[in-house]
Amino acid sequence: MVKTGHVIRQMTYQPVGAAVETMTFDRLRELNDGGTQRGDFHVLAIVDAGRGSVTVDFLRHPLRERSAVWVVPGAVHRWDDIAGVAGHVVLFVPTAPVTDATRELVASPLAHWSVPAADWPFVDAARNHLVLETSARPADELPEILLSALIARLRPRRADASPANPVFRLFQSSVETHFRDHHDAGYYARALGYAPRTLTRAVQRATGRSAKAYLVDRIVLEAKRLLAHDRLTAAACAAALGFPDASNFSVFFRKATGMRPGAWQASLSCAAEDPPRRRPGRGPVR
Known part of the structure; x- marks a missing residue:
């Protein structure tokens, strides 16, 4: 069961430059206080190694090697156990993907899935290129283009998200x-x-x-x-x-x-009230 506080941390994404950010799980651990949070942006976690878990809208999802977790805007989530997890977290606004196909995927992604071994080298390369470009904080749309490439490689699409419907x-x-x-x-x-x-x-x-x-x-x-x-x-x-x-x-x-x-x-077990704090990343929170 989800432990909840009396106040959920509402997070607003206000990007500086590109509408995409990346961070390592090491950085996430520095910023995370274990509280519940809800943002108006997407959170896409890609796990390289280790094991942990994240709770999203009352469901706990495992974090395992070569897996991904996607938290959509409005969903309440809490990082339960990320002490031994290595990988990256990508934060982006709903309008960031630049192609129609990737916008379709973003509209209804899976919450959690394992990346097939045959796909992992391509996902890894796309993710690393995105991380490199976001670290340079470019003013052009390169991060959005590379985000779309990463999403296309991950193919986190629900069965109900087919453009044929x-x-x-x-x-x-x-x-x-x-x-x-x-x-x-x-x-x-x-x-x-x-x-x-x-x-x-x-x-x-x-x-x-x-x-x-x-x-x-x-x-x-x-x-x-x-x-x-x-x-x-x-x-x-x-x-x-x-x-x-x-x-x-x-x-x-x-x-x-x-x-x-x-x-x-x-019936819920209530934790201590979550203190207000900034969203992980560069943009301020209101």
């Missing part, structure tokens, strides 16, 4: 924008101009779940983030997520998780 892509993007205001899958079908059955087939083909289930999962994830890390009450969560009142939200949450919001929140 544009209907799901549009639905996914619309849900991210409107899930706090619209909880009815029919709204998204109407807004996107598709028949409900067309939307349902596209989402099921991409995820194996219905459009309604996908939407519910997204709302529940945000509710858990608010309950666990921001320590909001059920009433405050209801207001933040567009429910008419706390009772309505509680019924929704219990139906989806089997627990009332307060009981789920109380």
Whole structure:
């Protein structure tokens, strides 16, 4: 279970020059205090050697040799055990990739995966070139180009992220924008101009779940983030997520998780409050 503090560290990426940064795990260990954090930027960790773990949105992912972990903007994460891990962490804004293909990959990456042995030399070379260029802090778009090359080599793509399913892509993007205001899958079908059955087939083909289930999962994830890390009450969560009142939200949450919001929140082990501090990297945090 995730240990959480009463305040999550909100981190805003404000790049100086290029919209990409790199750091070693040695540097990350210097900056990391073990607290939970949520940023508006991508965090891509590439592990060369050692073992450890990182918790992302209530799921713990192992850090192992020749593996990668991707933390998307908005996800809550905590570096649990990185004492023996060697490798690099890449930080970048969502708009940094320069090709359509890599933007597609960035839109819905895997959370954790192992890099195949045959792919590792290419991933290693792409990563090292990116590290070299970011260390020089160039003013041009070389880091963004090299980031795109690294992403293409890593191929961290979900099965549901195929460009061959544009209907799901549009639905996914619309849900991210409107899930706090619209909880009815029919709204998204109407807004996107598709028949409900067309939307349902596209989402099921991409995820194996219905459009309604996908939407519910997204709302529940945000509710858990608010309950666990921001320590909001059920009433405050209801207001933040567009429910008419706390009772309505509680019924929704219990139906989806089997627990009332307060009981789920109380089941978490609370750590000491996270002190505010700067995001690892050059840019300031607000």
